[in-house]
Amino acid sequence: MVEERINIDQKFSLFADQWSPRVIAQMNEVQFKLARIEGEFVWHAHEDTDEAFIVIDGEMDLEFRDHVLTLRAGEMAIVSKGVEHKPVARTECRIMLIEPKGVINTGNTGGERTAPSDVWI
Amino acid sequence: MVEERINIDQKFSLFADQWSPRVIAQMNEVQFKLARIEGEFVWHAHEDTDEAFIVIDGEMDLEFRDHVLTLRAGEMAIVSKGVEHKPVARTECRIMLIEPKGVINTGNTGGERTAPSDVWI
Numbered sequence: 512m513v514e515e516r517i518n519i520d521q522k523f524s525l526f527a528d529q530w531s532p533r534v535i536a537q538m539n540e541v542q543f544k545l546a547r548i549e550g551e552f553v554w555h556a557h558e559d560t561d562e563a564f565i566v567i568d569g570e571m572d573l574e575f576r577d578h579v580l581t582l583r584a585g586e587m588a589i590v591s592k593g594v595e596h597k598p599v600a601r602t603e604c605r606i607m608l609i610e611p612k613g614v615i616n617t618g619n620t621g622g623e624r625t626a627p628s629d630v631w632i
Numbered sequence: 633m634v635e636e637r638i639n640i641d642q643k644f645s646l647f648a649d650q651w652s653p654r655v656i657a658q659m660n661e662v663q664f665k666l667a668r669i670e671g672e673f674v675w676h677a678h679e680d681t682d683e684a685f686i687v688i689d690g691e692m693d694l695e696f697r698d699h700v701l702t703l704r705a706g707e708m709a710i711v712s713k714g715v716e717h718k719p720v721a722r723t724e725c726r727i728m729l730i731e732p733k734g735v736i737n738t739g740n741t742g743g744e745r746t747a748p749s750d751v752w753i
Contacts, residue, residue: 538710590635
């Protein structure tokens, strides 16, 4: 395998749909995913894993049951496993998610907002 | 534990030394580290793990024995486990490393460029 340069903006240019993470890289069993988000997602938790959010462009609120973190470009946060959270973005926000391969976007909630996992671009 | 907002630029403002990664976040057993690099590092490999590089600001060359990847801000690459590599930056470059807790910066090479691991800011 030859190592490759991965350009985050170029990868974002390859998809337009929101709330549908795309995998751009994998380190051991941890995947780096890009997502476009806008509006409110569903409350959910990931029972088996922490999850990292990095804002690439725009602004999002990471809502928890008892507080809200507003994250802007160049900011990140870790959601601990089992902690309920809801991402919200007033206008489109581009984020990177770092989490183990196989994590489902809606966690333990499921439903119509569930996107396929492990979709590479 | 209350989730916190982590601002990458603010974290960089807290240290000035080069080739000395600081941990800013941890997802499961994977750490997010910031480093300032300038000049040539040593050839090394990490026998037990892949390693992710994301350039936050500036430009670096990730040298391999048979090719070189030039990475600029907003670009990333995965170095597979066991693959020899040497980071080089003509002028100071600010990077994020994502790798399992405990990884040593000089890998299997060691020597005077070895920095303490697991140093949080």
